[in-house]
Amino acid sequence: MKQILFAGVIGLFLTLVGTPLLIKLLARKGYGQYIRDDGPREHASKRGTPTMGGIAFIFATVAAYFLAKVITSYLEPDPNVDARPTFSGLLVLGLMVGMGLVGFLDDYIKIVKRRSLGLRAKAKMAGQLIVGIAFAVLALQFADNRGNTPASTKLSFITDFGWTIGPVLFVIWALFMILAMSNGVNLTDGLDGLATGASVLVFGAYTFIGVWQFQESCANAQTLTNPGACYEVRDPLDLAVVASALMGACLGFLWWNTSPAKIFMGDTGSLALGGVLAGLAICSRTELLMAILGGLFVLITMSVVIQVGSFRLTGKRVFRMAPLQHHFELKGWSEVLVVVRFWIIQGICVIVGLGLFYAGWAADK
Template identity: 60%
Template sequence: MINVLLSAATAMVVALFGTPLFIRLLVRRGYGQFIRDDGPTSHHTKRGTPTMGGAIIIAATLSGYFVAHLVLWVVGLLGWFDIGGSRLTISALLVLFLMAGLGVVGFLDDYIKISKQRSLGLRSWEKLIGQTSVAVVFAVLALEFPTDGFRTPASTAVSFVRDTRIDFAAAGTVGGLILFVLWANVMIAGASNGVNLTDGLDGLATGASVMVFGSYVLIGIWQYNQSCQLSPGPNCYDVRDALDVAVVASAVAGAAFGFLWWNASPAKIFMGDTGSLALGGALAGLAIVTHTQLLMAILGGLFVLITLSVIIQVGSFKMTGQRVFRMAPLQHHFELLGWAEVTIVIRFWIIAGLCVSLGLGLFYAEWVAQL
């Protein structure tokens, strides 16, 4: 699994040493964070902190993935030893496309906020069109490219740990495609907005993302070792390109880990919508191509919890005129209760770790139950 290690190490180094260079560039151009006046007053000290750091996470991820493949290709070309793993796969490339595409949408949103010094970037309909366009292209292509006896990168079936009996294909070819595209859009929008809402405190979303993407490294490696191509049997995984998907997950985890050095409290840079939308897109993409769609909600349980706090707050206020929390998302509720920012971040990281542990436990338990 040297390709997984190479990918993670390269991405981490690029993010770790590239972020301070990016910070200097942003400072010279005056691209600082705009802080809303209706947020916690303690956040006003963060006004002017460079943002759009997600661009570094994306660049580091792409560097990690492609450098790992390049190194293995060169090693194989020179004939030193054959360790495999140099072939690019469509599943991995689609996840990278989804990540980068949503990152571009987030970048435009961040740039407008910074250039016009306002909390509103892209209009809601503009942002929706951008996210939907990228998601639709990903979903349609994920059902293409069957080759060499492998299935397509994605499946029209709804999946938990593997595909369930709920299959959109039952609605026919066209109907199944439409339903799958809609389902994929729901997952992508949910994941990207979930990470976006979590990104409210220094290092919170970044640290949680490291854990979640780390879990997908383990899932990808396990699915590869227990694939129906290598180990046929009743409990094998009919997942295409599982090992290369693990390479992508390790690149994202490494990039986020390197970025966390500069994003931890007190943050020298924020990831902005550029990073949160990209990370959420990558998470949803990994869930779709590894056929663990519903498991994603458990692995990313912290993102789900914080998103639910916003839904509950808005729903309660509209129906009763009363607020359940002092402020939503949930992390700001605890800020107004007097908790220190670092305390909230660490405790929320613990929750994220517990969710990841539960998700991995369910993933392994399902495989054991099939024996």
């Protein structure tokens, strides 16, 4: 459990200290944010704010994860817990870094090369597909001594259920989750601190889920009061370490990203966060629960789908502007008001999701 605490604290410290250094570097280079002309007028003042801030929390998360391993291994070793990196943890981190790299290339071309659309759509999609397929294929390897691989070929809600869908369909399903969550976070990242704060709440939920799954793991069935309610997850404690590092790193980044933002995460950050959220859901066997835990991302994505669908079918728009947060801005809500109320919605989604997670465990007792 010490790993979780160390990972969160180190991630928080690194982004609190490192982000202002990144802000100075990006400002010196002139790597500022492009602002749409058809958006709320208040956003015009944000033009030129340093972007690609996702670099800060990606680096901080990876560093916090490995530093937590080193500290707990050598300074205060726990004989009951294996402090070595696990395949599940490394795969989720690799997915985050890979998606972040695709986003970085997109940001770099938009800002440095002055090409407003960034990576061409086919190139961006190809990058996401390569990273997603690599994750999905590798996640079905590396079985432990109980035969559990980081991912399962069964669908899951709070645990696996139903029939095995096979490796090919699993790869397609994993790609769908990765792309959906990446786009969801990307669409949400339109107001100062909105996507970052919402992500902090979800990572907090996954820290709790990982700890609970570790305590109720089927690997410890002989010591459980109800072995029938145990979890077959390969590395739940290490997933909690990753989630804690992410929570701390995003919380430290939020200090600089909240209104008025000194830096934006850019596609570098939003694609990385969406990818790692999908990775945590897949490896913790909570794939469909993610739609509830990350309810704000789903809601905002659906607002775009509804807007586009309605306009194409009827020629009319449902919202004044999509994504949804801009609709409320155009209705007269201040940016801070929209962000705080959307954080409240995300908090409710996390509470409901964790309630369903616990209820599922209690029902099996």
